[in-house]
Amino acid sequence: MVGNAMVSMISSQLAGTGAVVWSRFVDESSCTQLQELATELLSGSAARHLDRSTRVWHLYTHGAPFTDLLVRPDFIDVLGRILGPHFLLSDYSLNTVQPRQPVDDWHVDYPYNAMPSILFEPFLGLQCILALGRFTADNGATQYVAGSHLDPDPPSQHALEHSTFTADPGDLLLMSARTSHRSGFNDSEAQRTALLFSFVQRWIRPMSQPHGPAPWALGSCLRLMLGLDPPAGTPYQSPDRI
Numbered sequence: 001m002v003g004n005a006m007v008s009m010i011s012s013q014l015a016g017t018g019a020v021v022w023s024r025f026v027d028e029s030s031c032t033q034l035q036e037l038a039t040e041l042l043s044g045s046a047a048r049h050l051d052r053s054t055r056v057w058h059l060y061t062h063g064a065p066f067t068d069l070l071v072r073p074d075f076i077d078v079l080g081r082i083l084g085p086h087f088l089l090s091d092y093s094l095n096t097v098q099p100r101q102p103v104d105d106w107h108v109d110y111p112y113n114a115m116p117s118i119l120f121e122p123f124l125g126l127q128c129i130l131a132l133g134r135f136t137a138d139n140g141a142t143q144y145v146a147g148s149h150l151d152p153d154p155p156s157q158h159a160l161e162h163s164t165f166t167a168d169p170g171d172l173l174l175m176s177a178r179t180s181h182r183s184g185f186n187d188s189e190a191q192r193t194a195l196l197f198s199f200v201q202r203w204i205r206p207m208s209q210p211h212g213p214a215p216w217a218l219g220s221c222l223r224l225m226l227g228l229d230p231p232a233g234t235p236y237q238s239p240d241r242i
Helices: 004-015 028-042 064-072 072-082 220-225
Strands: 019-022 053-056 087-098 124-130 172-176 192-200
Touching: 004 019, 004 072, 004 172, 028 053, 028 064, 028 087, 028 192, 064 087, 064 192, 072 124, 072 192, 192 220
Parallel strands: none
Antiparallel strands: 019 172, 053 087, 087 192, 124 172, 124 192
């Protein structure tokens, strides 16, 4: 947990540059626990093996260590300051990148990548990357272009001046979904593993739908974030309420 002054600084930097690193968001012991759980999930039935990576979606269904991250008061405070009240969880997944993964094209994330033309609105969505292992230039750490969330044009595929999310385990990168970014080339022999959080303003339909009432959704904060108990006047209604 961090104090109000730190929350204000993180929120201000994020609003201004479209990206900020929250160092030591997760402490060493908690990160070790998440690493162990991630290893189990990635070798289990919930894992989906893709060409370039292995993913596990709907992490909030896989135990308290994952749901506890979502409802941290300081994290909720930052998200609320950027996205407004009653924001929604759009996606929450585990991702591990295989060795030799090639460089991505520069791109933006949902909801901007689903628009025929990108709206000039810098924070319809927020993408967060929690490093579970070290992120380095050699293993293809995420690259991003600070300030590009305010660029009216789509991301260019030409060389851009960019920053690299070199991180220790437990560091969190927060980015506007409109910030141009890409995965670097994993020129190592090891996987690169992270938790991916995606949030949207409350009037935008999330990428993934909630699984419905279950023991993991008993907390009011999480139910609100999943759209299971939307406040009055909110246009989005979860499937069990349609």
